[in-house]
Structure formats: C-alpha cells, structure tokens
Amino acid sequence: MAKTKRNIRAKAKSAVGVAKQKTQEVQAKLNKAVRQDKLLHKTLTPKKTTTKKEKSAQKHTKLLKRFVEIKKEFKEEQARKNREKTKVIGDLKPLRDALPSLGDIYKLVKSQKRETNEQTALTEPEPLSAKKKIQKKRNENVRKVQSFEKLIKDKKFRRNPREVIANHLRNKYQAMEEEDAE
Template structure:
C-alpha cells in the first residue's frame, strides 16, 4: 500500500509540474505578444544594425561622390570661362540650352497627335454585352479561317510557302512601323 501511495504522489507531482510548466509557457507567450505590440507601436520597421565598417564605407562613398561633383562643377566653370573668352561670340551655351531642340519640338507635335487619337478612341466607349462579345469573337474567327483558306488556295503559296510568309511578315512590320510614326 505504501508503494501505491508513493506512485500516486509522484504522479500528482508530475501532473502539477506539467500544469505549472504549461501556465508558464502560456504566460511567456502572452508577455512576448505584449512586447511585440509595444514594439509595433514604437517602431513600424525593425531597426537595421549597421557595422562600423559599413558606416565607414558609406562615409567614404559620400565623400568620393562630393569630390566628383566638385570636380564636375570646376570643369563646367572652366568651360564657361573659356567660352566667355571668345572675342566675337561670347558664351552661347545658356542661349543654346534655353532654345528647344528640333527633336523636342518634333516629339511634342507627335505626342499631341497621339493624344488626340487616344482621346478620339476613348470618346467612343465600347461596352459590349456578352452576346455581342461572343458575336464579335465568332466574326474574328471566321475572318481568320477565310484568310487561311485563301492562303491555302493561293498558287504562290503552293509553289513557295516560305517566301510568301516572309513577304507577309515584312509587310506586317512595315505597317506597324508606319503606325508608330
């Protein structure tokens, strides 16, 4: 009987110890989540730790960048002074920079034309119903099938199909380039 009492006591002690361990684990998880919430309120992003070497490399890069900028400014200043020394002309670079280039004007006109075309395309909204979409797709497929049938019946294609395909591709690319211009 004494032995069974010892076993019961031992089992009770282990059960109590396991329960204490579980409560401690739960409390530790709660404390950890509270700390996480507090950290989230303080900083949204985790702080990045940088080593002394990384800091010195960053300073070095910054210093070299400043030297390059100073050297570039000095060169520009010397070039400006040399342009001013020219007896007849003087310094025309600011004037040249102020005037728009022909390429800029060309691009501006080109973009204005594209914008007009885009606005015209946007002015006609295409909201098709599902039946209309199906009908449109069916018509496209029919057109493709008809063009393939024409191609197969073509005598030139039967004689030399590679040449016909090459001509078709070159024509297609030319039209695409003309549309871009």
C-alpha cells in the first residue's frame, strides 16, 4: 500500500502544481491586460519597425535637406546684402515719366481686345444648313475626282510622276511664302 500512497501523493502534487501554473498564467494575462489599459494612452498606433539601413537613409536625406536649406538661406542673405548696397543715385522722376501710366495700359489692352473681337466676328462664316453642307462636300469631292482624272491623263505625269509631284510641291511652297511675305 505504501506504493499506492506515494503514487497518489505524487499525482496530487503534480495536480496542485498544474493548478498553480494555470492560476499564474491567468494572473499574468490579467496583469498584462491591466498594463495595456494603462499604456493605451501612450501608444495608440503600433510602432513601425525600421531597419538600420532605412534609418541611415532617412538621416542622410534629412542632412541633405538641411544643407539645401542652409545654402538657400545663405544665398538669400547675400542677395539681400547686395540689394542694400546698391543705392539709387539721382531723381527717379525721369524714369517715372518714361513709363506709361496704368490708365494708358488699361486703354491699350481694352482696345486690342475690341479689335480682336471685331476681327473674329467678321471672319466667322455663317453656319450652313444640312443641305448646304452636303452640297459643299459633294462639290469638293467632284473637284477632287476631276483633278485626279486630269492628272492621270497628263502625259508628263505618265512619263515621270515623281518630278511632277516635286514641281507641284515647290510651287505650293513658293505660293505660301509669297502669301506670308505680303
């Protein structure tokens, strides 16, 4: 019987040990939850983990930005000092008289706008009706067909079409240049 008592005692001890361990785990979870509630106001968002390489790259870009800002400030300071050194000598009245007044500029701009509006009103064609549009397209197509028929019948074109096309293009460009010159 002694062996059975030892086994029972051992089983009881192990059961007590398991129970203690479980209660400790539960207590740890409760303590952790309480600590999290206390720390919640400090860290609302999870922290990002950055590598050493990323940190060094960020430091490098910050440093470069600082250098650029310092250089910009230095240039601005130099420009300000140069502006302070330069002084206007003499009277500014002749310069002011040479410049046009704001009223004159306003009148000039307004008159130019009127002229452009009048020109566009004169050059705008009246809108065509549907029948007139169809008739116009038809006449253009007939003229194109007739010109192609003439071209095909032409003896010079049959002999050397490239030369005829080149001459035609030269004549067109000359006509365009003359129009631009006028």
